[in-house]
Amino acid sequence: MPVVTLNRAELEEMVGADVHTIVELLPRLGADVECVDDEIQVEFFPNRPDLFSVEGAARAIKGMMGLEKGLPAYATSPSGIEIGVDPSVNAVRPHVVCAVVRGITIDERTIKSLIDLQEDLHWGVGRDRRKASIGIHDLSRVCPPFRYILGEVAFIPLDFSEPMTPAEILRVHPKGKEYAHIVGDHHPLILDANDHVLSFPPIINGELTRVTDKTTDLFIDVTGIELKAIQDCLHILVAALHDRGASIETVDVVYGGGDRVLRTPNMGISTLVVKNSDVMRRIGTEIADEVITTSLQKMRMDAEAHAGEITVSVPCYRTDIMHPVDIIEDIAIGFGYENLPPSFPKLGTIGSKLEEEQRSTVVRGVLQGLGFLEVITLMLASDPNEAVIIENPLLEEHISLRTSLLPGLIDTLALNQHREYPQMVFEVGDVVRLVAKAAEERRLCAGVIASSSANFTEIKKVVNAVLRELDRPFEVTESGDPSFIEGRRATIIVNGQAVGTFGETDPDILVQHKLIYPVAAFEFRL
């Protein structure tokens, strides 16, 4: 989950409360405070990217504290600036939305906060820039109208001093190398009226439009493969800048030379209707309309109740609201989970255990009675034979799922060589085998005895006892299992079917595990 760094002084200033009051309140917004210092590290839920900035967090906290209530207003006016979208970009990154932000005071703190929010949005909404990426520019350095095209115009990328072509940037620039896979051979560019490059999305901006402490007006572009995602990013970003005191102007995104015009950002509200009865049913308590409206106002929404229905106005940056249930959760949060009355569901169901688990419980009891200690080992294994194989393993010894419990038990013995002997351990657990190309899960029971007197007879006695208790008459035949000593290994046959093996473990295996006492082992399918 995203960990967002908030500047403590800024947060206190924007909220108008001290940090302790704020930190106390954050868990009620579903945030986990990780560190409080000059900077506060907060882990927010990934569905609330609007909280990923000090401005957004302050906005929500003020609501919870009752310092500000209801929907914040975001006025926009047209900037008169246009950006033309060339159809060629459809091949790689078809969408762009833009905004102009004026009258902002930029200092070091603001730049850091902007970059942090940009990066958090790239991760949280943009899926590491693939779905959406943001460019922020000093508007005074360029000359509109702008064009969004595929091209190969050379420019000086950020942090470099020489002009480079987009292809060179992908080869040489660190950001180019990191994100080249998103664009491949198509190089989207945003140019101004004089063919100066503002940005090579989603890779890098031009040095030309670098934001400095002298910048007062910004041009923002968000490009991507999904219109909703890039609009979400733009709304969250400009709402934050607006909260800092800037004014917002729209940009016209022009398609097909004027056939279609999209005016962005659209900071309008959306409305959803929620029934009081639905709220009651989902939350589990009666809530008066006034309580619902107050709760929603605390969550920075507006609500009007009429005849059992609540009409809710949702701000544009609340990208997580998809369905009335999302509103209902906000009502519950505003109401307080701790204020819900006790209410155990009266369903009248009768509990029952799985038969397979019951059988496992019986066999565990028998082995414990015989003096065996139960162990639980990992299901990830290293043997690819007849096994399910992991495509992206983390460790060489964890490339597959186990097909037998015995290797885990031998490993357990190897771990315990310095412990008192005799050692008798068992495991009842699942293995997964590849049968006819499909994964087949099986519940097995296996045990080992390690001692100077462990032998075929000792383990056969155990197998006899366990299967007698399970009421499963069985026969044995000689086995060819290579993990046991030839002539001292047997197959367990129940109803004509081989269900397991037992015998004396091959000394070569013991030597591999540096075991010095004989080991006798069994394994069978439950």
Add this chain to the structure above:
Amino acid sequence: MVQLSKNDWTLFRALKRAKRATIEALSKDASLKTEAVLQSAYLLQTEGLAEIKETIETVYELTAEGVTYADKGLPERQVHDYLLINGPTLLTDLKGIFPAVSIAIGWLKRREWAIIETANGDSVLSPRAADELPEERILQDVKVGIQFTLNDVSVERQVAEPTLKELEKRNVVRAQQIVSREVALTQAGDETPLRASPAADYDIADLTSELIRTGAWRGRLKPYDVSAATLPLYPGKAHPLRRLIDEMREIFISMGFTEFRGPIVESEFHNFDVLFVPQDHPARDEQDTFYLSRPAALELPTELVERVAAAHKFGCEGSVGWGGEFDLERSRRAVLRTHTTGSAFRYLVRHPQPPTMIFGIDRVFRRESMDSTHLPQFHQCEGTIHGEDLSLADLISVLKAVFERLGFDRVRFRPGYFPFTEPSLEGDVFVDGSWLELVGAGVFRPEVTQPLGLKSVLGFSIGIERIAMLKMGLADIRKLYMSDVAWLRDTPSVLR
């Protein structure tokens, strides 16, 4: 001080006289068997009255061969004696008399005790002078019990050394380690007075069936030191994690839940799509989930897939969905299930008629490196309730009841986030001065329940290993899966 037995007092008395003596000497002096002396000596040592000093010495003793030679002489001496008595003799004849003549001949030559001449294809041996050898003297010494101990530094011992080595090479003597114990009175022992009068004459240690039948045990059974330590005895037992799992199973069954299971090898469809997790959600990255190359893809139920795909693309009643494309190839991909929530919905699809309360405790997999708090696989307890009009309040009440039965009475619930529930919550318990998150839960979204034809569904997932670590005071989660037999033996069956 523990109660000393009659034997203990007897030994103590002897030791007070001797101050320091070997076990054997004390045995003789106190008229006790050596085992009894040892037993009492250890007790006196525990009480601080005496100290047992062990010395390990290497001494030489005769081998079986050595015993014969000590009696009859070395082979070369035997042959030489024969030659002295019988004069020059043919080798062929000697072979008939001495089976080991070849050994003797070698030594006779080396020691120049005989002249060997060849005539008519046979050898004739004539005796020469032969003084007594140092080997022969030492052989006699060993025979009569003079011990040549390795740590002896006397001149004789030093002179004897090469000869002993020679004899050891010839397998006539062998080095043997001997543990000798001496008991010494300690300062405290010296100061502790002897008891005035010994107690009654308890002379029977072990009750036998004979003694029981005859009643001869009366008044004669030796009292024990009831505080004496015994060797530990360990029963076979369940793994602590299993005991916790079983405890939780009992709790859920008592609350009316039915146990369920689902497959470990799961499709992305059942693991993610069914739960309305968008196909480009970060949790579905190769970063966090184990994907399979064998089997790489799984068969899917066509009709169900269509309904779920529609919810992803267009939402359900009152919702907009994720938009974009729904990739069927992606849905078919096989993964190791990352949670048991998908398994619960498999059950609900098979049993769509409410009311249903189910639970399952099983393994789940996450692509995480192992450290003291993370494992690539762990256990999750999944609980799912399906009914008409179930609420967040119901869910919180059920969870409170579960945690109360698990012994956590201070719990709190706060907002949470999961892509498939709304409202969502996380539950913490208060242990040892801090809040610890144990459960994630929520009311499933209509985008999850409607395509499956379900009413309202509550769900929760409890992390088992976290509770286990709490209850067992474990700092390292790996200990649960890499069992130390001593830890298993020593961990009580009763959980905290």
